[in-house]
Each structure stands twice: as C-alpha cells, then as structure tokens.
Amino acid sequence: MTTVHRPAVTTAPTRLPRRWLILAVLCVAQLVVVLDNTILTVAVPVLTTELNATTADVQWMINAYALVLSGLLLTAGSAADRYGRRRMLLAGLVLFGVGSLAAAVASTSGQLIAARAGMGVGGALLVTSTLAVAMQVFDGPERSRAIGIWAATSALGFAVGPPIGGTILAHLPWGAIFAMNVPVVVVCLLVGRALIPESRDPVGGRLDVLGAVLSTAGLTAVVWAIISGPERGWASVGVLGAAVVGVLLLGFFVGWERRTAHPMLDMVFFRDRRFVGAISGVVLITFGATGALFLLTQHLQFVRGYPAWEAGLRMAPFALSIVLLNVSGVAATVIRRLGLAAAIAVGMTLLAAGLAVVTVVPSDGYGVLLGGLLVMGVGCALANPAIVEAVMSAIPAEKAGAGAGVDGTMTEVGSSLGIAVLGAVLNARFAALLPAALAGAGSFPAALAAARSGPERESVTAAFASALETGQLVGAGAVLLGGLVAAGLLHRADRPISV
Helix, strand or coil, X not given: CCEECCCCCCCCCCCCCCHHXXXXXXXXXXXXXXXXXXXXXXXXXXXXXXXXXXXXXXXXXXXHHHHHHHHXXXXXXXXXXXXXXXXXXXXXXXXXXXXXXXXXXXXXXXXXXXXXXXXXXXHHHHHHHHHHHHHHHCCHHHHHHHHHHHHHHHHHHHHHHHHHHHHHHHHCCCCHHHHCHHHXXXXXXXXXXXXXXXXXXXXXXXXXXXXXXXXXXXXXXXXXXXXXXXXXXXXXXXXXXXXHHHHHHXXXXXXXXXXXXXXXXXXXXXXXXXXXXXXXXXXXXXXXXXHHHHHHHHHHHHHCCCCHHHHHHHHHHHHHHHHHXXXXXXXXXXXXXXXXXXXXXXXXXXXXXXXXXHHHCCCCCCHHHHHHHHHHHHHHHHHHHHHHHHHHHCCCHHHHHHHHXXXXXXXXXXXXXXXXXXXXXXXXXXXHHCCHHHCCCCCHHHHHHHCCCHHHHHHHHHHHHHHHHHHHHHHHHHHHHHHHHHHHHHXXXXXXXXX
C-alpha cells in the first residue's frame, strides 16, 4: 500500500519592493465595494422622500448592486485569469467610478437602480481581481498576512458604512454618498496602474461565453430567490420559480463546464476534498456570522433605539479589532502555528461565544456589548483569513481569479442565506409572541404603530427583543457548527490518502 501526500501549491514570485503599497491599493478598492453594500441603509428615508420611491424601488436600489455583483463573480474571476488581473482591476475601478458618478447625479429611482447595477459590474471585477493580484504579489508567510488584511477590509466596510453614511447625510445631499467614491477610485486607478504588475493564466484559452451566461443567470436567479423569500413568501410562485430556474441553469452550467475545452471553472477542483471543505466552510460560516450580525444591528436600532449610523459606530470595535490583529501580523502568526483547520475552529468558536455573550448577558450599558464584540473580532480575525487561504491554496496559483470568484460567490450566497433564514426565524418567533390583538402585524414598526396603549407597546418591544434573542442564538449555533464542520472537512482533507 502506497501513501500519497498531496503536494502543496506554492509559487515564488519575485518580491516587489512596493508590494505593501500595492496591497493598500487593493484594500481601498475592496473597501469601497463593501461600503456600498452597507452605506445605503441610512439613506433610505431620504431617498424615499426625494425620489418619490416606493418600497419596491428602495428594495431594488439596495438589491440591484448585490444581485449583479454576486451573479458576475465567477465570470469576473475567469476574465481576470484570461485577460489579466491588473487589466480587470483597472476596468473594475473605471466601471465602479462611472457607476458611482451616475448614482450621485440620478434624479429618478430608475436611474439610481441602473447606476447601482453598473456599480455591481465593477464591484464583481474588483472583488475577484484584488484577491487574485494579492495572491500573485505575495508568497510564503507574507501571503497569509496579506490575505488577512484583505479579509479584514470587508469587516471594516461592514461596520463603518452606516456611520460614514450618517455623517455625510448630516451635512451633504444624499448624492455625496456615491460621489465620495469617485476621488478614491481615481487615486486607486492612477497608483494601481503605476505599481501593479500584470499577470494572467498562461493557458487561459478562449472566453467561455456560454458558461458565463449560464453561471450569471443561474446565480442571479438563486440569490434573488434567497433575498426575496422572506418578504414575498418562500412558497410564492415568483420565488419558487426563480429558485428552480436558477438551480437548473447552474446544473446546465456544470454539465457544460465538464464538456468544454476551455472551462471558466474547472470541475476537477471539486474532486479535491480540501477545496470542497473550504468552500463548504465559506457558506456555513458566512451564513451564521452575517445573519447573526444583521440581527445584532436590528437589536441596537429597534430595541436600544440607536439610529443606523450610531448602531454602526457602536459595532466599530468589532471591525477595528479584526483590522488591528491582521495589520499587526498577530493573526497570521497564530494561524500559521495552529494550522488552517484549527484556526477556523478556534476562530468560529470565539465568534459564537461573543455572540452568545451579547445575546444572553443582560445589560443596558455598553460594557457587555463591547466585550462581546471584541471576542467576536478576535474570532473573525482568525477564521476569515484562514478560510480564504484554504480556498485559494486548494487551486493552482494561475487560477487565482477563478478561486477568488468561487470564494466571493460562496460568501454572497452564505451571507444572503444567513440574513434571509435568520430573518425568517426572527419574524416567525415575533409573530408567535405578539399579543392576540396585534396578530397579523407584518413587522416591528407596524406592530408598534398598531399598539393602542403603553402596556401594548411594551409587550411589542419585549416580543421583538425575545425574537431577536432567539434568532441571534440560532445564528451563534450556526457559526459554531459551521466552523467545526469546515475545520473537520479540512482536517480530513489534509490527511494522507492511502491507495
């Protein structure tokens, strides 16, 4: 019996003297992409008034960006490998900047929705090409640290979006939320063009047009169904139809990728237990983490009464601790000593513990929340870079764009599922706890408005707080389970294969 050890995938690029400055450009580009997923939440009341937007309009203003971005991630990653990662990064910056400018000057809901969709195209190119470029510029222990800093940027964008948006709206028109992207994009474009070296897959082949169409349409349909399910009803014709169509299209995509000579996503990757374990972990971890953090912001706004920008400000220590631990190199050192599987298990256990503390420890002050957020931050500082590195190290370096596309796609799917499913848990529990006189109220604000007395309003608030607690505990459990499952799969994949 022969024992076969899977060789490590390594590259040894010539170290660029300005590689850390290049990483700074990549992180700023990634930051603006993430910001535009969260910053718009504080502008909803203003947009509703000034653009005469309906509820459906507002939903599309928010979702058009996320839908286009998630639908194009696989295609964008493939394009980066085929046509050059630097080229696609610069193209993404241009498209994102033009879309931001169009959004800033939009005068109707339709114009803003179209501009947001255009920003999503640029965002997809940026998410994939920034990570792919980092994989080419760094190697060895520096690569782990660079991936950690890149991953920490996403957490920072999640937390600082609402405070930045609230500050801008307090002093400037709503269009400034988008206009601020333009000078940032211009600086990244000029510095990136001067510093970032070009790299591509040497045997990229022709563009897989049919694969791009099938994957984009399929992913968009699936993500739309996930986003729309809680509001339209999971059993509604539209949601079920979109989900079925999306799954069928993705099935056709897989079949086509197996046959075509130049696939945009090589299905051979899915025979690698390490790759399967890593992408499974991405979905499971982002499901629990994003959903639970979404409910935590709901708690701060609706139960504690903070406006969106202040709720985001109070969440900032979570993101700042992640950034500090990764920029200092502490997280990379710990991950290297523990190994990827153990780092994911420890990190997600800490994140789950922090969520549980914030949820179950009674406190009206900020001390308990701050402590829980810092524990959560330490957990994410370990787990997030480890899971990204697990995905990217499971495929050849020349396919870095495709790997970034898969990682981004699984992140978007997991995040959307987490918000949708845990939101559904919240709504079901809230409906069950409402007083009989208020049964049928579709939301916390609606139930509060329908309450006819002080005691009724107190009972509504208590019901919502209890429902949030249930949802957050489910999210903490999902985080813990996802982390342990991902770690177990990776540990198993790293064991020698006997043949």
